[in-house]
Amino acid sequence: MEMIRRLKGINILIISSLIGKILSALYRFPYQNIVGDLGFYAYQQVYPFYAIITTLSLTALPNFLSSLLNTSDTSEEDESQFFQVTLIISLVSFIILTVLSIPLARAMGTEKLATSLICSITPLLLVPFLSLYRGVKQSQLDMTTTAISQVLEQTIRVTMIILAALTFLVIDEDVYRVSSLAMLGSFLAGLVTLIYLISKSDIKFKNLFKDFTNVKAKFTIIKRFGLSSLVFVFFMIYMLIMQLIDVFTVKDALVASGISSDQAEILKGIYDRGQPFLQLGLVFVTSIFTNALPRLTLDKSEKKIKNIFDLTVYLSLTLTVGLMILLPQMNQVLFKSNSQSTALIIFVSQVALIGIVQFYHHSLFLEGRNRESGIILIIGLVLKIFLSPLLTREMGLNGASLSSVISISFILIAYILISKKFPTQIFNLRFIISLILMATTLMIGSNMFHVEHRFMQLIKLVIISGVSAGVFLLSAKKLKAFSNDLWEELGL
Structure with missing residues (x-):
């Protein structure tokens, strides 16, 4: 029964993660259309800093804490030590990156990026809290709360980024300030998400700071992270x-x-x-x-x-x-x-x-x-x-x-x-033939029908893509390009 609950929980997290990834990809199209290539440059130059930080608090660290608590006899102590270790690392990292923001901005191409860089790393201050609450919920097999928090954070973040971009048209045409505002929106999204997670948790905040000077316990937590977890997070x-x-x-x-x-x-x-x-x-x-x-x-x-x-x-x-x-x-x-x-x-x-x-x-x-x-x-x-x-x-x-x-x-x-x-x-020759048929359909469809309006061009792309996908699947089925087991995996 517990294994079934765990698998269902994993599926919920997968769905929420996919929704987050789709939102994260799609907002860039309207953002670039509003602020232009220079504005997109100003945003994308600092985006990787934010994205790395968010990946840690969304999945990497919560997954580690969940595994830690599920194999621990002293879960409350491990919770507090995990929180303290991540708090120290996050604060030190934030201070170092803030102090180095101007030299880093110069190395990135222009000093104008310094403020955007600082705004992009502000979510570091939330990492210990978001990771803790999500990790504890996952260890309790309450994946729904974590999943909702992920979708909530990404939805608010994307909304704030688009609103920041709209200020470019209405209030401020400095693309670097707009980039800073977009990144602050990401911090606000994390803050709202944290409030939601706190409302769903019974963690006693005062207990998190117990044995703060216990260096040995902190090293134990770091050691338990291990090579396998390190490589897995590195790949993420x-x-x-x-x-x-x-x-x-x-x-x-x-x-x-x-x-x-x-x-x-x-x-x-x-x-x-x-x-x-x-x-x-x-x-x-x-x-x-x-x-x-x-x-x-x-x-x-x-x-x-x-x-x-x-x-x-x-x-x-x-x-x-x-x-x-x-x-x-x-x-x-x-x-x-x-x-x-x-x-x-x-x-x-x-x-x-x-x-x-x-x-x-x-x-x-x-x-x-x-x-x-x-x-x-x-x-x-x-x-x-x-x-x-x-x-x-x-x-x-x-x-x-x-x-x-x-x-x-x-x-x-x-x-x-x-x-x-x-x-x-x-x-696989049969797969290659199916691929060629799909590619031919795409190229013919792309070049045969000419439309002027961008919205109609988008509709055309969607239709051509759907037809081509159908051609691929139909030809692959007729040619028996894949095994029956693989068709079952595809659900077809």
Whole structure:
């Protein structure tokens, strides 16, 4: 009975997480349309700081605390020590980043970003509280409260960001101040969410500060976090760290190539359009994989692993092909121009790579091979740090996109080699034929019907996408491209 409750709870969290991811991707389209590429640049330059912090308080730290409390005989003491450790780390991190805000802003391209940077890290002050309340609720198998808090936080945050963008039209045309206001909205969303969580909790606040000077207990909590948890959290924020590398390298590399500072900022804003496209692509891959992960943990049979592996590879490749074909039109419809579409096409090709990498990473995690996985991920980041400025200087935004693709490709190849599990699905001729039929339908539909109004263009894209998906599924079914087990996994 408890296992059933736990699985139901996990499904609730999965759904809330997906809603949050979709909201997080979709708001960027109206935001960019309101503030333009320069305004989008000002926001996206500081966004990775906020996103990393939020990932910790939304999922990473609550999951760790929940596991900690479920295997502990001294849960109340562990609660307080966890809270104290995260409080100390959060406060120290906030102070250091605030003091360094101006030098960091200069390294990011302009000192004007300093205020936005400080606003983006204010959620650090809420991390200990949000993580504690969510983690305790999860340990009690009350996933609904955590799920509601996640959706509530993201909904308020997105609303505040759009309202901040609207001030650009009505009150203030300084894109850097608008960016700061958007980030403060994120802090307000966290604050409202915290009030909701407190109202649903019976934690006694005064007990959280017991034995504050007990250094040994704090080290015990940190030690219990362990290598496996560290690598798992590292992977959760991995793509955000990749974004952070772009924040510090792309604009400066563009300027070094001879482009003016103002134009480089606009180009970086255009480059950042790739993020919502990437997120939307990964939402579908992640949803199926995340839904399958709890079952994979319970059933590690070869059949189950193969089905999930097949599903991950096929879905990742199909979504990537579709995105790459439609991207120029999506760029035009959603962002009012098709500028730098080649760079964005290269950028969204990561969907296939990241989707498949997710499978390998989680497989190694379940096998306890965290050290190998962590080393590969670190090398991938080093490669990105080296390639991003080099390729951007030589090839512009195409080079910036390639630096990410090459880094993720290295990680994928390394994972394949150490796991000795090759993605043979790419040689499935019947799947390839279905993919070609889908791609042909997309290209014919895209070029055959010409409409002028952006709303009608959006409707056209939706219809073409739906028809093409239908063509793919029908041809795959007729050609028997997938096994019966895989069709069952798809629910078809």
